[in-house]
Amino acid sequence: MKLSSRQLIIILILLGIATDGYHCKVVQFIFGDSLSDVGNNRYLTRSLANANLPWYGIDFGNGMPNGRFTNGRTVADIIGDKMGLPRPPAFLDPSLTEDVILENGVNYASGGGGILNETGGYFIQRFSLYKQIDLFRGTQDLIKSKIDNEAAEKFFQEARYVVALGSNDFINNYLTGVYSDSWKYNDATFIDYLMETLEDQLKMLHGMGARQLMVFGLAPMGCIPLQRVLSTSGGCQEKTNKLAVSFNAAASKLLDKMSSTLANASYTFGDNYDVVNDVITNPSKFGFENSDSPCCSFGRIRPALTCIPASILCKDRSKYVFWDEYHPSDAANELVANELIKKLGFLQVDPTNSPSPAPASEPTPDPEG
Known part of the structure; x- marks a missing residue:
């Protein structure tokens, strides 16, 4: 039987599908805490760590709360944008499907979450890193049922991964005096405990x-x-900062070791301590006017632990390093993201995806209406 050119083309296309399987798109999988959460906690109805309130999200999209603990974008948002990667939706987003995962990846980050399971227990509901990895395992099962195992393996190996936790393990665990970790460990042994746990978690992801x-x-x-505001002088808590420096040194050493011992692993440590410290110490050098108080506050009543509808907003959000008592502003996040991109030499994965612009600060709304 003689085949027409049209029939030959169809057969070749079908053969290509049979041999190559699903065409993988490079996406991100993000694991983190409130600095990376894009909406998971808004679906955890009993969580006390929640950003589903005005004025969160005022400089993002339609200006409504979207689950991000800032006025605009997260550092992971901005880095992903500039690398040409799609923004992964929250794992608990009701619109998440296998097709959405294949196109955009998933964000598992959860406000209040930590490397340790016990961290942030008084928030009632939050995803620890172990829980986030467990959710990722379920995601893999979904994708394997959607496409064949070989294509799924290629998809997950070509993806980019971000792990951004640790501050809650100190601020909402070790330093509180509430959890047993506070008296079970000293500074050095607690960081050892964190590193042992993080190593196990990163091996699971590998x-x-x-x-x-x-x-x-x-x-x-x-x-x-x-x-x-909780210090007697109003200055930085140096003990807490020293713990961050020690954590960074230990994590950097761990990532170097894992990159050299795990097969085909390219594990990078993104150290932003120095640039953020410089911004806080010399805000005017970077175009900021305030680096010690939140843009969104409850007047003289501090600390108001979250930004609420009755809060008063600063006049120019782009001039504040901090959005609320815990979290940086969009402007600070952009600066940090740009410094990490420069320091680590990130290249665009998909140059056709143009980065989103930084949001312009709108006139501050009157909380009284």
Whole structure:
């Protein structure tokens, strides 16, 4: 039987599908805490760590709360945008499907979550890193049922991974005096405990295909507005900052070791401590006017632990390093993201995806209406 040119083309296309399987798109899988949460906690109805309130999200999209614990974008949002990667939706987003995962990846980050399961227990509901990895395992099962195992393996190995936790393990665990970790460990042994746990978690992710992974370091967490206002002097809590420096040194060493011992692993440590410390110490050098108090606050009543509808907003959100008592502003997140991109030499994965612009600060709404 003689085949027409049209029939030959169809057969070749079908053969290509049979041999190549699903065409993988490079996406991100993000594991983290409130600095990376894009909406998971808004679906955890009993969680006390929640950003589903005005004025969160005021400089993002339609200006309505979207689950991000800031006025605009997260550092992971901005880095992903500039690398040409799609923004992964929250795991608990009701619109999440296998097709959405294949196109955009998933964000498992949860406000209040930590490397340790016990961290942030008083928030009632939050995803620890172990829980987030367990959810990722379920995601893999979904994708394997959608496409064949070989294509799924390729998809997960080509993806990019971000792990950004640790500050809650100190601020909402070790330093509180509430949890047993506070008296069970000293500074050095607690960091050893964190590193042993993180190593186990990263090995689990490697076993599930994570090959290109970045762990974000800790910023000077003793200088967040909450830590300052709780100090007697109003200055940074140096003990807390020293813990961040020690954590970063240990995590960097761990990532170097894992990159050299795990097969095909490219594990990077993103240390932003110095640049954030510089911004906090010399805000005017970077175009900021305030680096010690939150843009969104409850007047003189501090600390108001979250930004609420009755809060008063600063006049120019782009001039504040901190959005609320815990979290940086969009402007600060953009600066940190750009410094990490420069320091680590990130290349665009898909140059056709243009980065989103930084949101412009709109006139501050009157909380009284």
